[in-house]
Amino acid sequence: MTKSDQNMAELFAERSTQAARNEIRALKADKDGRAKEARFFRALAQGQKVHAAKLLLLMRGLAGSTDDNLAAALAEVESSSDALSDMIMVAATDRNALAETAFTQFMRASDSHAVRLNNVSADEGNYHVCSICGFIVPDTVPERCPVCRAVPEQFRAVE
Numbered sequence: 001m002t003k004s005d006q007n008m009a010e011l012f013a014e015r016s017t018q019a020a021r022n023e024i025r026a027l028k029a030d031k032d033g034r035a036k037e038a039r040f041f042r043a044l045a046q047g048q049k050v051h052a053a054k055l056l057l058l059m060r061g062l063a064g065s066t067d068d069n070l071a072a073a074l075a076e077v078e079s080s081s082d083a084l085s086d087m088i089m090v091a092a093t094d095r096n097a098l099a100e101t102a103f104t105q106f107m108r109a110s111d112s113h114a115v116r117l118n119n120v121s122a123d124e125g126n127y128h129v130c131s132i133c134g135f136i137v138p139d140t141v142p143e144r145c146p147v148c149r150a151v152p153e154q155f156r157a158v159e
């Protein structure tokens with residue numbers, strides 16, 4: 001990997017994070033009754049997403065084979081699950097119940113991601129994602145999300 005490849009990867013992560021932060025800032029501006037600033041934060045986020053998308057296009061040559069990528073994605077999910085386990089304990093110690101609940105849901109959703117990653121070849125490829133917690137289910141949407149209890153209308157089909 002060249003220095004430019006590394007720069008693109010770092011800039012992609014940075015732009016993606018900035019866009020997410022600016023979307024949160026837009027929500028806060030909405031809450032504060034500052035609609036113009038909210039729209040600006042959304043515009044800023046969209047501009048940063050344009051950069052991120054462009055960087056993804058530039059980096060596509062860096063992707064490995066699909067089998068390598070499945071293995072890499074599984075390793076990332078498992079690593080994330082371990083980190084979340086630690087974060088849950090910290091949130092409990094901090095008595096931050098909202099963070100504890102969110103991290104717990106993320107960990108359980110990540111477990112579902114690992115299951116799906118291990119079964120992609122057997123799945124039909126008709127996935128639905130819970131818009132509340134990120135749980136992935138193949139084929140049929142459940143009556144309630146097994147992670148966060150969301151209703152079926154909260155699941156989004158993946159195209």
Ligand SMILES: [Fe+2]
Binds near residue numbers: 131133145146150
């Ligand atoms: Fe959910």
